[in-house]
Amino acid sequence: MRWRLWLLMAPALALLLAVFAAPLLHYLWLSTQAQTVLTGLRPQPIGAQQWLRLWNDGRFWQDTWQTLRFSAASVSLEMLLGLVVALLLNQPLRGRALLRTISLLPWALPTTVMALGWRWIFNDPYGPINRLLAWLGLGAIPFLSNPAITWMAAVGADTWKTTPFVALLLLAGLQTIPADLYEAAALEGATPWQALQRITLPLLTPYVLIALLFRLAQALGVFDLIQVLTGGGPAGSTESLALYAYLNAMRFLDFGYSATLLLGSFAILLLLCSTAALAWRWSSRLQGELR
Amino acid sequence: MSGSISDDDGFKGLELRQLSRRVDNHTLVDQLSLTVAAGEILAVLGPSGCGKSSTLRLIAGLDPVSSGDIRLGGRSITALPPAERQVAMVFQSYALFPHLSVERNLSLGLELRGVDKAEIKRELDQVLTLMQLEGLRQRKPAELSGGQRQRVALARALIRRPALFLLDEPMSNLDAQLRDNLRAELRTLLRSTGVPVVYVTHDQHEAMGLADRIAVLREGRLQQLGSAETLYRDPANRFVARFLGSPSINLIERGATQLGLRPELLELADAGSAVPAGWEALEGQLSHSEWLGDRVITHVQCPGQATLKVLSREAPASETLQVRWRKSQALHFDARSGERLPGSSDPHTV
Numbered sequence: 137m138r139w140r141l142w143l144l145m146a147p148a149l150a151l152l153l154a155v156f157a158a159p160l161l162h163y164l165w166l167s168t169q170a171q172t173v174l175t176g177l178r179p180q181p182i183g184a185q186q187w188l189r190l191w192n193d194g195r196f197w198q199d200t201w202q203t204l205r206f207s208a209a210s211v212s213l214e215m216l217l218g219l220v221v222a223l224l225l226n227q228p229l230r231g232r233a234l235l236r237t238i239s240l241l242p243w244a245l246p247t248t249v250m251a252l253g254w255r256w257i258f259n260d261p262y263g264p265i266n267r268l269l270a271w272l273g274l275g276a277i278p279f280l281s282n283p284a285i286t287w288m289a290a291v292g293a294d295t296w297k298t299t300p301f302v303a304l305l306l307l308a309g310l311q312t313i314p315a316d317l318y319e320a321a322a323l324e325g326a327t328p329w330q331a332l333q334r335i336t337l338p339l340l341t342p343y344v345l346i347a348l349l350f351r352l353a354q355a356l357g358v359f360d361l362i363q364v365l366t367g368g369g370p371a372g373s374t375e376s377l378a379l380y381a382y383l384n385a386m387r388f389l390d391f392g393y394s395a396t397l398l399l400g401s402f403a404i405l406l407l408l409c410s411t412a413a414l415a416w417r418w419s420s421r422l423q424g425e426l427r
Numbered sequence: 428m429s430g431s432i433s434d435d436d437g438f439k440g441l442e443l444r445q446l447s448r449r450v451d452n453h454t455l456v457d458q459l460s461l462t463v464a465a466g467e468i469l470a471v472l473g474p475s476g477c478g479k480s481s482t483l484r485l486i487a488g489l490d491p492v493s494s495g496d497i498r499l500g501g502r503s504i505t506a507l508p509p510a511e512r513q514v515a516m517v518f519q520s521y522a523l524f525p526h527l528s529v530e531r532n533l534s535l536g537l538e539l540r541g542v543d544k545a546e547i548k549r550e551l552d553q554v555l556t557l558m559q560l561e562g563l564r565q566r567k568p569a570e571l572s573g574g575q576r577q578r579v580a581l582a583r584a585l586i587r588r589p590a591l592f593l594l595d596e597p598m599s600n601l602d603a604q605l606r607d608n609l610r611a612e613l614r615t616l617l618r619s620t621g622v623p624v625v626y627v628t629h630d631q632h633e634a635m636g637l638a639d640r641i642a643v644l645r646e647g648r649l650q651q652l653g654s655a656e657t658l659y660r661d662p663a664n665r666f667v668a669r670f671l672g673s674p675s676i677n678l679i680e681r682g683a684t685q686l687g688l689r690p691e692l693l694e695l696a697d698a699g700s701a702v703p704a705g706w707e708a709l710e711g712q713l714s715h716s717e718w719l720g721d722r723v724i725t726h727v728q729c730p731g732q733a734t735l736k737v738l739s740r741e742a743p744a745s746e747t748l749q750v751r752w753r754k755s756q757a758l759h760f761d762a763r764s765g766e767r768l769p770g771s772s773d774p775h776t777v
Contacts, residue, residue: 319489320522324536324587325510334535338526 166395173389186396195372195380196397200404203376206287207355210294214351215344217295218302223332225303226310236307243300251364254293255280258365283373286366290374294361298354302347309343310336345416352412356405377401438501440464441486441591441623446495448478448485448647455481457647458495463623468614470638471627472670478647479627480519483593486625487516499591499623515584516593519600521576523568523583530555530564533583550586558582573601574609581613585620592617592624598633610636631671635659643667662687665765668758674724674736678760679709684768687758690738695725698747708751711735716742 142149167186169179190196225236242250257263258279266276279289313336321331359378362368368375368383381401385394441463448456456478463469471479484490486497488509497505504512524532530551537547555561558578568576577597584592597613598606614637617624628634634641635655643650643658643666651663655671662668668676668687677693679686702708711729725737727750735750759768 314520314522316518316520316522317524319487319509320516320518320524321535322489322509323487323512323514323516324583325539326535327510330539334539335524 163395163399166392167399169392171391172393177389177391179392182392186393189393190396190400195375196377196400198372199375199377199380200401202287202374203356203358203378203401206291206294206358206374206376207352209288210291210298211348211351211355213291213295214299214302215348217299218306218347219340219344221299221303222306222310223336225307239303240300242297243304245297247297247360248364250297251293251361254289254296255365258289280366281370283370286370287374290362290365293365294355294358297361298351302351305347305350306340306343309340313339341419342416345412345419349409349412349416353405353409356401356408377404438462438498440467440499441625442496442498443482443486444496444498446482446485446497447493448481448490449493454647456485459644459647459649460495461642461649461652463625465623466618466621467640468617468624468626468638470634470641471625471644472629472631472634472641473644474629474670476646477644479629479644480595481647482644483516483595483625483627486591487514487593488512513587513590514593515587515589515591517577517580517584517595517597519596521568521580521597521600523576523579525568528565528567529560529571529579532568532579533586536583536587554582554586557585574605577601577609581616585616589620590622592620592622594624594626596628597626598628598630606633613637631673635671643670662758662767664767665760668760674738676758677733677735679732679735679757680762683762685760685762687760688752688756690724690736692756693735693737693750693752695727695737695739695743696749696751697745698749700749702749702751705754706751707754707757708749709735710747710749713743713746713748718742 166179168181168183170182170186171177171179221239225232225239229235257265260266260278260281261270261276263279265279269276278285280286317335317339318331321335326334357378358376359382362374362376362379363382366374368379377397378401381394381397384390384397443459443461446456446459447454459478459482461469471482473479481490485492488504488507492505495505496503499512499514524535527535533554534547534551537550542550555564558581560575560578560582563571563575563579568579571579577600580597594617598609601609610633617626617637626634626638638655640652640654641658642652645666651658651667653661658667659671662671665678665685665687669678672689674690677688677690679688696708698710709729709732711727711732714726714728714734716726717724722738722740723742725739725743725748727735727737727748729735729750737750760766761768
């Protein structure tokens, strides 16, 4: 009987092996090989040397910090704004369907296109923001050339694009909360603010955590936005782990180290996402099923 | 706000004055006026869409009133938000908070009103004991049976010591047996609160078994308000006559008039029997009979009439039957409007 179970699962397992396990194992192997221009792009075994290099690579740790900073800032902003937008869109407003559609547009836009748009918006001195500032007689803001500001510009662009995604997920969550719970709460004497705290937020927690999980995974792997908006600059101050791994493979032609970098950032991502996933399971168990 | 001394009319119960709710061009509640005394249970009865739940929502303050006044304890509460009306409501779905334990479901309202912890604990213990929920304190609503959820919903309403109790079909999610068992219990419990109770239902048995008086609604308008007995024996119109009673009342076509005859007031005889003085009769064919254990419902097909239902102790002996009744026991309705016509006395007093 047991072999039949495996037989039935075989197609799914084969697919997972092919697209997930095989590349991962290949990268594990590659991380123990030197495969650069110097080796004629042929793999040569060098053991754990590249892992040691990773451990001592200041740029890796700087990029880790920058990626975490970007992820933490953009994901928290998106969660907060997404919640506000979802709450607004959940109100019985006239033309709500149209508003929902419009609010989704930034998310539907290809990242490269929107990043190009934001690069123009942030342009110094010709972008619309700086032109407006100049017209008001204020100084220009060096959005893309000041390391202290540029990472925030990237966060701003990412927030603009991805808030709708969070809002959509949370809106779906809000709509699972029966209206009579709010009526019961109102009769119990709850103000709208208390109802938000006591009813909405606890019941929305699983959805918040799902959105958090999705967004964290995406933000920690951020590549295209940074590549197009800043190219990792100025002075590498916005470079993400994914971008660094990409540069190693595609620009420095150091495939072995690129694999090591990818696995290193994969480990960080896995750690953070599994924490979020555990939190999600914990909270959904805490809450039981919805009626 | 409302409720100045001069506004107080001294009536301690609930009073609806010309209460209406219109949405767009649709009238959900139409000029509804009634009173419910303190300690009285009023059932609001009607088919779905008759405005009974809308009425309840108006009283609770969940929907805005289009016109009219709601008065409780002698003062107008029409303009007050739900939280300030001192109204407790049991929802059809129970509307228990799924993420909170039984205990926290009950205490939330008190917490929000700033009642102190010791007081909350005292009230909780008392109500949990009364409703036999002590063992379920820490359970979540999803871990309770239907009957237990209903008790929690009732307990949540009781613990607030409301000035008015509203119940929206609280039994409709329970199975029939449990419903029958709970009716008397619920009646005693609701009576003990000493406040007006408005109980919305579409189930006539529930209304008759629970309530002191019944208000029958149709399309948002009050059809009749009275005791179950009055409504049954002396209905104001055909709608009320048909809505109460099971099996439902027989309507016999007689030109512009319809005769209303309760199945238990019809008698069966062999076809061709002599009709006694003061009686009337129709003859027809036995269609089928339903055996109920203590009674039999006999369906008789008379020419030109809907099938007549006769409730009797014995099953009919033959296939062709005479159905007869005392003339004085027939209710007369206008065939077109359904209004009750004079000339029909109380059918049970001969």
